C-alpha cells in the first residue's frame with residue numbers, strides 16, 4: 001500500500017537554466033514509465049519556478065530544501081511555506097542534516113518547520129539520523145527517536161501519513177559510505193515501531209520511510225528491497241540523469 005518515493009536533493013547545485021534542462025530530460029525519460037514509483041526533485045530556491053513550470057502535469061513532484069517557520073515578516077534572506085505553495089511547490093525537506101550541522105537547526109526548529117508545512121499546505125519530508133560518534137556510542141536509536149518525538153510527537157494522527165520520514169545517517173551523507181541494507185532496515189523498523197507506539201495502527205502502515213546516504217544505481221535495489229524502506233532521498237547521484245534514472249528503475 002506504500003508507493004515507493006524517490007526524491008533527488010540537489011543541495012546548492014543547478015541554477016535555473018541547468019535545472020530546467022534536467023527537469024525537461026527527466027520528464028522525457030519518465031514519460032509513460034515507472035507509474036508505480038513516485039518521483040520528486042528538490043532544487044535550490046531560485047530554480048524552483050523553472051522546475052515547477054517544466055514539470056506541470058507530469059506527476060513528478062517538486063520539493064523545496066528548506067522553509068522559514070513564519071508565513072511572512074522581517075526575516076531577511078528567508079522563504080516561507082506560503083511563498084513556496086504560491087510558487088507551486090508541493091513538498092519541503094525539514095531538518096536535513098546539513099541544516100542541522102551547518103546552520104544550527106535544532107529539533108525545535110524541525111518541529112516548528114513541520115507545523116509551518118502543515119499551515120501552508122506543503123508536505124514535509126522530515127530528515128532524521130545520527131552522527132558517526134552517536135552510532136559508535138550506541139545511541140543511534142535514542143537520537144532518531146528523540147528527533148522523531150520532537151518533530152512529529154504532537155501531530156494529530158491523521159496528519160502523520162502526509163509526512164515522509166527520511167532516515168539519513170549523517171556518516172553516510174556525501175561520504176560514499178552507505179548503511180548496509182540490514183543496518184538501514186533495522187533503523188527503519190525502529191522508526192516504524194515508534195510510529196506504532198505513538199499513533200493508531202494505520203499511521204505506521206501508511207507512512208513512507210525513505211533511506212538516504214550515498215544511494216547509487218549500484219546499491220539502490222538491495223536497499224529498496226528491505227520491507228520498511230519505501231524509497232530514497234538521493235543527494236549526489238540525483239545530479240546525474242543516468243544515475244538518478246537507475247535508482248528510479250530500481251524502485252519500480
Ligand code: PEP
Pocket residue numbers: 009168172173174175176212213214215233234235236237
Ligand atoms: C542527501 O543530501 O540527502 C543525501 C543523502 O546525499 P548523498 O546521497 O550524496 O549522500
